[in-house]
Amino acid sequence: MMNYKQLTNILNTYSAVMFIKHPAAGLMILITTLWYPNIGLSGLLSTLAGLATLWAFQLPKNENSIYTLNSLLVGLSLGAFFELNAYLALLIILSAIMVIFLSVTLADGLWRMDRIPLLSLPFVIIAILASLIAHNTGKLTNYLSISSNPEPWFGTWADTFFNSLGATFFTPHPLVGGIIFLCMLAYSRYLAFLACCGFIVGLCVFNVLVDNPQPYMIAWSGFNFVLTAIALGGIYTVPGVASFFFAMLGAGLAALLSASIQNILLVYGLPVMALPFVLVTLTLLIAMKKRTKWSSLILASEPGPPELNYERSRLANFRQGGFDSVPLLAPFYGKWNIYQGFNGHHTHQPPWQHALDFFIQEDEKSFTLDGNKLEDYYCYGVPVQSPVYGLVVRTVDNIADNPPGEIDTKNNWGNFILIRLETGLHVLLAHLSQNSIKVKEGDWIKPGTTIANCGSSGRSPQPHLHLQVQQDATLGSPTVAFHLCSVITSKSTTDAEYKVVSRPEEHDTVEPAEINERMSTRLHFPVGRTLHYAIEGTDISDKTRCKLRVEVTLAGQFRIVSDSGASVALTEANGVLAFYDRTGPADILMDMWALGLGLTPLTERATHWNDSPPATLLPLTYIQRVYLSLLHPLGSGLNSRYQRQWNKESKTWVQHGKHELKVAATRLSASTTAILDPEVGCTQLTLSSANKKWHAHLIETGLAEDEGIPGWRSLSSGNSPSELQNDEMLQHQEPS
């Protein structure tokens, strides 16, 4: 018997063809493919054959259904070309098995090469090869005639578009295409928009290149324009002006390839299938990864719907200083100055423009006494800490420190440590003091590990520390932008300010902000932690209790999940607790949590900071939500300003947030207050917007029991922390 999960797998396979991940959309599409039962059943047969192959050979599963997607398409194509009989069924099953093996073989290799997606490449190869068998046998009869024009339905223009969409599933029928389009529209308006624009651009190019194109040609080629536009403009890139034009260019190129390839394949009675889409998308994506300079076109870190890509990129820009900037911690203790910043005029020139030189100054002098001995310099001999988690791949430790004022250009970098990051990039710390390196090649190090002392070796006229992120392990390979996390920076002595991310400039002062242990302990959310809140406020009839629970996904992402199923992802890194990726149904507690604590620095030095959480977290009315999604289809970020003070009376930190968004002439706003008790955690949350107000207070915290791990619960009075029975084990709690 087929269970629910397997059914979902089949349905997701259908929707995945259009880059949609939704079983309902898959079901709609499955049904529409049965418009031509011959095609629909062939597709279903090959999908099942594909799933059976995966199961029988214990092949890895792919959550994006990319393997079965290719087997589905093979079945659909063969079903479209030939009438279903025992011979074709055998051909479909064999082809489906072959395509699964090919997909599994290629997918991993391509991804490892340069994170290249598989797309429907195996399908194109196998479908063409399998179709050619018709020349050797008389047991196959043609089903759909590729070169016959489809029947009119909606009207010329709509027919052309919808036929083309239907042809994605080898059912070139306007009704099928219409339903596919509706699914797209429901899933992502931006994808539907890209589909229309891509089709129009591709069609124009196609019309210019081909004299008097026949409607059947357009129907069998057009979906290539659509898929290319979707993939390049929304799935594999971050939506924006640059990626839109990139997608349109891709649609045009797909038209070029369609126009030319059809002449080869029509000889064998075959349409171009998805070959133009696969060729254009893969080549353009691979080529974009080889860019020497990052442009405004941003490739998504992992494929996803455009709204999600946009949201991730928006948050990354705001919280991390951009997708392409590497987060580092300050590699030292105390207050340092920037001797030379990015693009510094001394030596920080391309391709080494992304580098920081640090030294210590007091009263604008870097030395005490007369400064003619290295020991006179404040930063000489001071310990240097690792700014990252990584693997030490190279160290040089035997170059003498230069006397002040002299440089050693033979050993440009002097003594250095090169650390490999998980991403494959490398961090270089240079000009270290002779014989001071405390780590060796092959060591795994973490932030805060003392690795060497600051020195003045190599091209260093006075003791200083050089920090850069570079592309590979070659000494002095081209540099990559980076930023420092959770630091206090200042231009003068009076304007010291906490920054979640900072890229300091020449003469700035930088000081790492010390993590407050009490704050970080209480705002630490291990898997299984449960928090029970009582909520009251607008539209909540009585005091409602709601439970939040920390779960971890298979990919290792931590999420706080509410009773209602709403959840938000959390990360605790580089001295900051951050929430993102809110999904699931409406849930006021989850929204309060994500707004009130959205970005929380775990240091007492942070008194005010900004963030930009998604506007959908605001308690909006249905009409406001529709209005917002029309004006900002890709989503929009709030202008959130946070302030935090220590309240002496209640002995808690009070974290206020003001969240605002200007949409055309209207202004949406809300304010949040989170009370952080150093003994308990977040004891109270309030959210108020217009005349609505909600309040939640913590009644109980605990840890769910796990195999071999006892659970615990402790009561929290919420209002008066002094009465708290902190961490008291009351009873073992059953895992829920």
Added chain:
Amino acid sequence: MSEKNTTKKAWVKPEITPLRNGLANKFGSVRNVNWCDSIDDVPFDKLIRSYGSPLFVASEQKLRSNIKRIKNAFSSRYPRIQMAWSYKTNYLGAICNVLHQEDAWAEVVSRFEYEKARKLGVPGQCIFFNGPNKSREILERAIDENARIHIDHLDELYLIEDIAASRNKEVNIGIRLNFDTGYTEPWSRFGFNIESGQAMDAVWRISSSTHLKLVGLHSHIGTFVLEPRAYSSQVSIMCAFLREVEGKTSFKIDYIDIGGGFASFNALQGIYLPPEQVVPSIEQYAEAICETLLEETHDHLSQGRNRPLLVLESGRAIVDDAEVLVTTVVANKRLPDGRRAVVLDAGVNLLFTAYWYNHVVRPTKPLDGKPEETVLYGPLCMNIDVMRNSVILPPLSVGDQLVFSSVGAYNNTQWQQFIEYRPNVVMVHNNGGVSVIRTAENLETMTAHEKLPEHLSRPFPDDQPEK
């Protein structure tokens, strides 16, 4: 006659000097023969005219830059440091508040110092309360105000436990430790001894109490410690003890207080090399302490814990060279052994540290004449009142001024009210302004606390005839 010929040579006081060997020895006993006429661009003669002689002059700028240098030297080498101003070194309110403004907390050792810190506005939780004599009364206040108390002996532990129990409160405490670093004379009269197991016994006793929680370890290895390795050794021993405590009990040690004792640029009597050669720089101390501490607390990092806070109770190294004493020559003398002697208006009553330092003494203006070995005496009619036993100075006239430098530490606290009134103490500010931070004593202040019983209210009977 032309102008040139009318110029007379300056008159130089005639003198006879015996020929003596040993002055030009290899240790260079002639040092700082130059003169010094101002502090932070404020001339001494102006200060003396306004505020009288003798006069203590403190420099706000020097104070701030001294503490900043220490703070930076340590905070660039270790992630968590806290300075605590050692009140006994110099508890004049203005001095304390300059340092508090530079983020230093207070380190006090008595009821008076505690009350003074609180009066100056230091919150209780920013006060480290050391010392062997803490009365119940002041402990009650300190506990109520969440001061960081370092217990010195078991009797104090019982007292604190009793107070905590009566208030039903959990009190965070630190303990004072003593041990042999191998470099300095152990100060074993304070705190609990590690080697004998006494300290661990005390920790067990604390862990058995429901009202006490051990959060800090404190020790102080000595004063004017010239060997930075002594501190490495101290930190190692304390960290080993920390691991023992955390391993055997459930306490988590939040801070390690290593006391003070850094030497200042002053010449201790009996040490022949000049301070420039024997006194380590603050950076050398910082390196010795922080390098060891980083190594010893590396396991905190792997446990995801913050490293313990490093508390420094520096006194002398911050304040000593931020204050000078200006004195005036009262008289010249020739001693029977032929040495020249000068009587000054300030003596060991004001400059208590003259007992153990050879202070730098410089005139406030260039003086002519051949420098000669001189004894500097204070104004007291006591044989011990010697400011410098032997210093090479040019001939001095009555009214000339001499500046004693590096006098900021222990003088304004240990000076004596003896024979003389104590003079003004002024502070020169960053903007060149000058404030009196302690006014000179007069008869009224000297007798303010005296009470005359009725029958002793008159020295002589009223009806006594005039003599």
